[in-house]
Amino acid sequence: MSVVLDAFTVITVTAGLVFFLAGTVGLLRFPDALTRLHALTKADNLGLGLIVLGLLPQCPDITSALKLIAIWVLVQFAGASASQLIAQFVRRNEPGP
Amino acid sequence: MSLLVDLVLVALILMAAVWTVLVRDRRDAVIAFIVLGLLLSLVWMRLYAVDVALTEAAVGGGATGLVLLRACARLLPVEAEGRLPGPGTQIAAGLLSAIAAAGLAAVVLSPPVPYPSLAALAAENIHQVGLGNPVTAVLLAYRSLDTLLEKVVLVLAVIGVWALTPDAFWGGAPGSLKSKHASGALDLLARVLPPFGIVVGIYLVWNGADHPGGTFQGGTVLAAMWLLMMMADLADPPEIRLKRLRRLVVFGPAVFIAAGFAGIFMSGWFLSYPPDYAKPIIVAVEAALALSIAVILGLLVAGPAAEPPKR
Amino acid sequence: MMPAQVAAPDGVLLILALMLPSIGLLAIFVLGHSRPERIALPVLAANLAVALIVALQVGHSGQAATYRLGGWLPPLGITLRADGLSAALIAMAALILFVVAIYARGNFASKAGGSESRQPMVFWTLLLGLSTALNTVFLAQDLFSLFVALELLTFSAVPLVCLEGSRETLRAALRYLLFALAGSVLYLIGVALLYGAYGTLDIASLHQVTRADRATSIALGLMIAGLMAKAALFPLHLWLPPAHAGAPAPASAVLSALVVKAPFFLILRLWFDVAPQPQPVIAGTMLAALGAASILVCSVLALRQARLKLMVAYSTVAQVGYLFLVFPLVMGSEAAVPWASIGWTGGVLQLVSHAFAKASMFLAAGLIAEAMGHDRIDDLGGAAEAVPISIAAFALAGLSLMGLPPAGGFVAKVMLLTAAVVSANWWIAATILAGGLLAAGYVFRVIGRAFADPAGGAPPPKAVARSRELAVLSLAGVALLLGFLPLQPFAYLGIGQGGMP
């Protein structure tokens, strides 16, 4: 059982890493601020989400597991709001395309 | 493998620190400074100083950035004048930093073996105050006088900031923190996040007795929530003449001092706690302090009064 | 480690010395809506009473008074301790703060029934903040507690500088803040290094274990450098003149008389109680050389000032310079212990007599400026008729700065001079004499102008309250009375030194 869970952790955490990689590459390579923002949110949503998912089986107790989920939810919400704010900021401060 | 984490961390910190100093634009420097705070929080975490890491995460993430960016907003007109520190100031500052860094390096590179520490002694005596977190025992029991006086420093800081109020505005409200541009996202954030934040803040204070966390971390999170509401225009900065506000500022230090004097009567010494009641007293003092810290930090960010009091 | 059952009654007073002013400032913050001085004055009076009782008890018992916070023993807990020196200094600070408060009613009294206004509220709370800070500096026995004390001091002192709110005073306050914070950072780094090396911050514990190694030297060097910036030792004095000259007179008086003494006191503690014995001769000589530079450079600058308050402020840097002459003098003396030497006693006496003299001088300068409507030295003609008592106080305080008999500064400087001659530090002896001459120059310049005829067309001087003039005179009187102390090491200052429990 634990081997299966460990394998699950390895796979999902690795997948999470891929999204962090994607986020970073996007942030560095995409041409303008709004598209870069897209890349960023991918890392927020999926990168952290997959890592949390992968860590859940490794949690020693239910409280920490719940905290992990709460953290992911908070980051979703904060990330979405922050992207909105940053996008509005970009709109105001840069001449439109 | 954990060595790799540390190496990357060190490289990033050096980069962020150098960039913070070198970048010309103030706002860019502040953003770099926020990044530096994040990285420092990770460093404390790697050193297993979880209490410090929590403080850095809360203060660096919630308060410092706000204070500095608000200061930037006020300083922009000055920057337009193009007045930068002269070469003399720059050289002096650089020299000072170099001397301090060289001193630190010289000591750190020649460590005494073994490191002497009071950690064991602090842990040995912790049962006398009924706590589980030795950091809290240091802050609220062994060295409680320092903590108490630091809270007096915070009150003095509020007075110092208020002292910058123009005479005609004394008693009025600090300048609004709200953005000129309405934003649904900000409004939503400021409506949804504070309930979570208040729970987390209280949790950190309560948890601090036995686990990492405590008054300052919890108080800072609470302050951040208040500030968020002020920025989203869901709360106005309060008029500085309000008695209710001032009572909240003083509440924590006053409870702490009262507990100190109660100690003289209950167990012989100022700031001593009778063993049976030590934990409830300490938690009560912490709760009062957290409330005051939250209000004080909020007021420090809000700044001096910027309009006359409403009659 | 359990709390002991009985607290020594003298020790409880040490707690009161810290807590009374703290409670007072919190009370003004919450309650003092219209008349903050009604809380501040009784609190400062009580603080004076506490300080005097502590001083008398220490003298009576011949032993230091000690209090262990929460009953915890060092190195885990924090100790407050009043030895002879600390007791003398808290009494000095309490007395000066009280007299300054009486004087300051004239500047910052609020109108009956009026609503709270900015300057009185800020001034009175910060004055009590300074009282807390100074008592903590003089009594705390733990290097980190002393850091907190320095923070209390900074946060109370800096806003006082810009109380007026003009552009220049804001700039002066900001510069002061930068120097003070840089000093704090250096001090704190040193504290961390010492803890890393010895695992304790308790001064009495450190006294027994410090080694003359690299870590200790660097830690102490950083701390002393930071404190030098706070004490405005040349060339780190740049912040002081605009800050002390820009503050309102009562604030300048406490800043110059008391606030710059706190970091010096801490250097004294580090040097004699923490640093491994014997202290390096070169370091002591360097401190004294900077002190001598302070005396000479800033006395000359004081001579050249056009404004009275700036002149008095430059004189502070010069007079603080004398304090730093102590270090080589004590090392060169024949006495086995520093506190039994003439050089050490002369230094302490210089600290105390300058505190009273400079407080008096700044307050006198304030009254002169109020009466004349300006403080340009060249246009002070007629001041001797307008505010004769203030001019007299200024002259008496000036005697102390010059080191002329019968002032306290005379005894202090003669003791320092004797110690310099005995230890064959001729350059120090020459500096003391030159500094006295220069001080005579800048003091007599003011007195001379004050007795000149008023310039034609100058507005008639305004009257100032007699009680305030008498407060100024009383401080100068104390500075004078100190001159009747005998020319020998005082046993009182040695109480509790050395064999620290």
Place this chain on the structure above:
Amino acid sequence: MPEFLYAAAALVLLLTGLGLMRMLWGPSPADRLMAAQLLGTGGGAIALLIAIASGTMAIIDIALTLALLAAFAAVALTLGEPGTKTRAGEGEQ
């Protein structure tokens, strides 16, 4: 398993740290802030990975605090925006 989690933490740090190049390049404050934002999320992930890897559950609270304050820098950015209410020389008379 801890070794893998530490390695993952190091990788997340490396990746989000590389993202900091955007902080150096800019060009707008929004771009720089995005780098900080990415590092914030990454920091949360690193904290969680290390918490589980080292068995120090208290570290989860660091991630919780970071998550709670994740949007603050973005909100604060609007404070520094030209056009918000600024009063030059405020505090002087």
